[in-house]
Amino acid sequence: MSVLVVTDVSHGYGEGADRTQALADVSMTVDEGEVVCVAGPSGSGKTALCHLAAGFEKPDSGTVTVGGTPAAEVGGWAMVAVVPQQHGLLAELSVEQNVLLPAMRTSAGTHGSPALLDALDLTELAGRVAAETSLGEQQRTAIARALVLSPRVLVLDEPTGHQDDVHVEQVLAAVRAAAAAGSAVLVASHDDRVLEAADRVVRLAEGRLV
Numbered sequence: 001m002s003v004l005v006v007t008d009v010s011h012g013y014g015e016g017a018d019r020t021q022a023l024a025d026v027s028m029t030v031d032e033g034e035v036v037c038v039a040g041p042s043g044s045g046k047t048a049l050c051h052l053a054a055g056f057e058k059p060d061s062g063t064v065t066v067g068g069t070p071a072a073e074v075g076g077w078a079m080v081a082v083v084p085q086q087h088g089l090l091a092e093l094s095v096e097q098n099v100l101l102p103a104m105r106t107s108a109g110t111h112g113s114p115a116l117l118d119a120l121d122l123t124e125l126a127g128r129v130a131a132e133t134s135l136g137e138q139q140r141t142a143i144a145r146a147l148v149l150s151p152r153v154l155v156l157d158e159p160t161g162h163q164d165d166v167h168v169e170q171v172l173a174a175v176r177a178a179a180a181a182g183s184a185v186l187v188a189s190h191d192d193r194v195l196e197a198a199d200r201v202v203r204l205a206e207g208r209l210v
Contacts, residue, residue, distance in 0.1 A: 002029040003184035004053055004071075004153050009062035011048055022048035023207045026062075030153070035175060035185040037198035044204040046188035047085065050157045053186050054082040066153050077102035081151035083159050087142040091131035095122055098130050099144045116144040119174050121167060136162040143171060147178055154178055156187040160194055172197045 011023045023045045030036045038046050051057050052064045055071035064071040066080055074080055081102070082088075089098045099113055099122075117123045120140040125133055130141060139162045146154060156175070160168045168191070176197060179185050187194060195201050203210050 001032050003032050003067055004030040004186060005063070005065045006049070006053070007063045007065075009049075009052065009059045009064060011052060011057070011059045011061075021207050023052075023059075023204075026204075026207070026209055028202055028209070030184040030186050032152075032184050033179050033182055034200065035179045035187065035198045037195050037201045038186065038188045038204060039190060039195055039201055040204035041190070043206075045207040046204060047157055048207075049204070050082075050084075050155050050186065050188050053153070054080055054084075054155045056082075077105075077146070078149040078151055080153045080155065081146035081149065083139075083142045083146045083154075083156040085157045085161070087138045089130045089138055089141060089145075091129070093130055094127050095130055095133060095137070095141050096126040098141050099148055102145060102149050113144070113148055116147055116174070119177075120144050120170055134162075136164070136167060139163065140167065140171065143174060147174060150178070150181055151183055154183045154185045156185070156189075158189055158191075159187060160189065160191045168193055 006026055006028045009023055009026045012019050012021045014020055038049055040046055052059055055074055058072045066074045117126055122140055125137055143159055160171055
């Protein structure tokens with residue numbers, strides 16, 4: 001069943017002569033339990049598509065829905081969880097506190113967090129303030145945070161950009177496990193290892209599917 005549905009979406013930024021077309025007439029789906037990788041060069045529209053899927057923005061035209069509801073109206077990390085390029089951690093909180101934040105906000109159980117910390121090589125860093133960790137560690141913390149509520153839709157924007165080979169494998173294993181548990185996964189990447197791990201690859205060039 002298609003959980004994330006993008007239909008005839010066009011989107012841009014700026015006004016008048018300064019306007020940049022990010023996406024043009026894009027249609028795609030991501031099914032429950034499926035990992036779909038959006039590939040393409042820098043500036044092709046990958047991040048714009050992630051932002052729309054996450055509900056951060058509304059498309060200029062067309063629709064983006066999660067379970068039949070417009071993505072911008074879907075609330076809560078249990079429905080749509082995101083790993084943005086900038087990670088979005090709270091710098092003053094510890095690694096573990098950042099991971100648990102979505103669960104704390106919803107009074108949901110946190111029993112899965114130790115396994116996530118272990119799977120992403122974060123256990124020894126659990127008590128360290130996020131601001132005092134490396135970019136790779138912060139990225140894995142953001143991934144663990146996104147996974148803690150087993151979201152219906154998982155959106156990841158370049159999730160291996162700061163990882164070495166060993167940690168890339170850990171990230172991919174965690175993403176595949178999320179899909180096996182039922183999450184619909186949309187991941188933007190130009191990393192060949194991510195493309196190979198995906199169930200399906202869609203490619204963007206200059207905002208259009210190719």
